[in-house]
Amino acid sequence: MTATSSARRLVVVGADAAGMSAASQALRVARARGRELDVVAFESTDHTSYSQCGIPYWIAGDVAGADDLVARTADQHRANGIDLRMAAEVTAIDVERQRVEVRHRDGRREHVGYDDLMIATGAEAIHPAWACDVPDVLPVKTLEDGARWRAVLGVDAGSAPRRAVVVGGGFIGVEAAESLARRGLETLLVTRGSEPMAHSLDPHMGALVRRGLERAGVEVVTGSEVGSIDRHGGRVVAACVSGAEHQADVVALAIGVRPRVALATAAGLDVGAHGGLVPDRTQRLGGDPEGGLWAAGDCCEVWDRVLEQYWYTPLGTHANKAGRVAGTNLGGGSARFAGSVGTAITRAGDAEVARTGVLASWAREHGWDVEEVTLDSTTAAGYMPQAEPMSVSVVGERGSGRLLGAQIVGGRGAGKRIDIVAMALWSGLTAADVAGADLAYCPPFSPTWDPVQIACRKLAEQL
Amino acid sequence: MTATSSARRLVVVGADAAGMSAASQALRVARARGRELDVVAFESTDHTSYSQCGIPYWIAGDVAGADDLVARTADQHRANGIDLRMAAEVTAIDVERQRVEVRHRDGRREHVGYDDLMIATGAEAIHPAWACDVPDVLPVKTLEDGARWRAVLGVDAGSAPRRAVVVGGGFIGVEAAESLARRGLETLLVTRGSEPMAHSLDPHMGALVRRGLERAGVEVVTGSEVGSIDRHGGRVVAACVSGAEHQADVVALAIGVRPRVALATAAGLDVGAHGGLVPDRTQRLGGDPEGGLWAAGDCCEVWDRVLEQYWYTPLGTHANKAGRVAGTNLGGGSARFAGSVGTAITRAGDAEVARTGVLASWAREHGWDVEEVTLDSTTAAGYMPQAEPMSVSVVGERGSGRLLGAQIVGGRGAGKRIDIVAMALWSGLTAADVAGADLAYCPPFSPTWDPVQIACRKLAEQL
16 A cells, blocks of 8 residues: 555544544544645454443343444445555554554555554453464453353254353453353353452452352452363363362353553553553653554553553443544544543442542552441432432541442442542542532432432532 | 520431431541530431432332332431420421420420521422312322332222322422333323423433333323312312323322421521522521521532532432431531532433533523533443433533533433543543543443443533
8 A cells, every 4th residue: 555645644544433433533633734645444353343341231132133232334434535455464564664564354554654553452451371273162242252151152952051150250240141041051250359340449348249140140259260171072161260170061251351552552652550551641652743653542551640650441431532532632632531530330130330540448548548338228218119228338548538439239320429539539529519419309319418429418518 | 494504505407318317427527626516306207317309119010119218217316315206387487596396296385495496307399289189199209209109009909099190290290100101000291391301401312211211111292280179978079181181090290399497487597499498518508696596408408510600409418428428517526518510310211311501592591601412322432232322412612621411311321421520520621631531331231332431522622
């Protein structure tokens, strides 16, 4: 491929959330400014801009088909003016000559020059040694994974899997377990933590998640890990969990993801303490305006506003926003990524689960002197039929009174209340500020004082 | 009643949210500081500390009985050390001699001296001329009102009302209409506005509320008012709505409330532009530390942080918080009421309805140069079965980019999202700040960008 115009050329590596947000926004901003910009995007798979977070719900049967998860098809991106090449893998970046090497699925190779390069290679599921090249041991990450799950679960009743083991108790593991149980499989979730979601929640909140999973029919084994898989006739028959055999027809792999940075590191680019690329807040890499190197999405670390350091938080929300920031700058505008406060939400059976900010244990490691409060309340006024239990745990800094984080587990309407705290962390508010804030109250929606507010009020008294 | 100790005496007038929050908190703070404090509270009715906001849901049958609405009984307050006198009306305040005149239901009168006086007389439903002393024309405000509604609706089938007219399209009117329709009554809501909730929502959002009511079986007549009531044999038989007769067996009166300040004004105390008492942010009245006069709750105006002026916002949330602030100060501590941003929420059939901050029309009256954006999105990712339509309207100030208000109408999970904006207004954030914030996302709970965020992003582009 040779340059066909004098326009500046942006090459995008990876056509999912971050890459295509950047591509679309760059074109939009450039057009608004009357700038010429060629955008070429390379995607190694057959899919663009889809919702990875929707995969567990596709497996569960909530989502009719893969097409529903695709926010924008390749053709839609092309109609928007992006020269999108599918099944085309970027195999090398030559930062000196400002070009990439591309291998097409038909074996053809080419070099493509760039003025700016957007690295949006995402993350990859971590595979333990026993999981490599074992059929019926499937991650829950890509659209291809989802399609394999659908195929495995949809086979004729005689050989359809009846027992599933989910390895990993984080967000994806919990979502996968819930989905498989809803599909009618006997489901066992195995986690190394003392409770599920040990990287995100304190154990006493994780215990509420466990109970939600158990009510949904998921068996949970904590403090354990899968050491090996037994196979018979090429099919999984059992998982060995901390020495004990558990029958299994299919295994979901959800022990985490890591930034996919091999391409970048092979080109000599640096990674941060968590293994991800570390762009600045404009999403530029290496601080070199001449180099034309940019990155966003799950291959990057993200600025954490509470911890005031980079952290690995691979989420579609950040990928979309950071991609858009990169695109604005690439199109000739000016934008900065505002960062994360560590907000996340999911569902574990009938339990809504959400968190933001830091746990008390992290804060203490960080050298903060903190207090925490856990409160049991209800999602609606206690006398209303909608009222379901909800627990809120909040942590704040002594002295300054600053709120540092929160966790919520509860019934319908509990989870999105985490946004109250996310907004408070965003502005660096104190627990007392939140206790005094003017939140929405009406009996079907909340007790007179929102449970988040009562927890913050009690915390403020302790701080 | 004569003084029996050398302790400072706090007299509280009105034993609902504000008064009893103040009384309880004053005792608590005083005890923690080793101070002696006598607290005497007078309540003219037979009820303490109950949820007025729950009355429509009691009428609807969601709440089993009046007891469920009572947060604390008189006996519980007494057990806490408050000398609570029920059925005892304060008929005069003598600010010079620092004493009140009390009339007991048995006709007995007495004078009671105070060091500090907490005025928490609340609000009263506004009655038009045609509604005075007409049976079957009932407000939806007090526990007594609720009991009368329950009695009216619960009579034997032969004479049970079949048709209701609700007068007033504000929050209470909408809640009453929904409740009566759910009880199976043919319900007509009459509002002067071009759409329901004209004091709280723009007409295009009010139209969504109307449709929610209509889906719930409520007929809505806009731009009209009830001019008179026809009676037969002492019972209501029809309401005359802008000249047209509508058959009615019972009429709900919900054209608003006003601060109950007759006692205070008779004592020479001033009211503000909206007719309420205007305590300072410590809840003290008149700025005179010697006078010992305090007030909180629905008899007061409330500091609006967005408008930066006092406003009449009679809500239980403010009453509770301001009462608590007063109590802290009365007990020897130090607290300031942080104010309101105008947040409110309710339900109109299957529509959740919420608002905060100012409408564009108010902002323009205030002299602000504003832009507004209305966005149609969904409560969950569009491909999920939980996804229901939701509309968000946001308004912000040109130049500064500051967010000034929002309205939300939508399906399950839409309404409490208003707290995102309430928190943003609390901190004076810009629309761009909210667009960049780290809110909770997972397909069952939200699109990747929360609808509130998309609306703010579009608004930020216009500002």
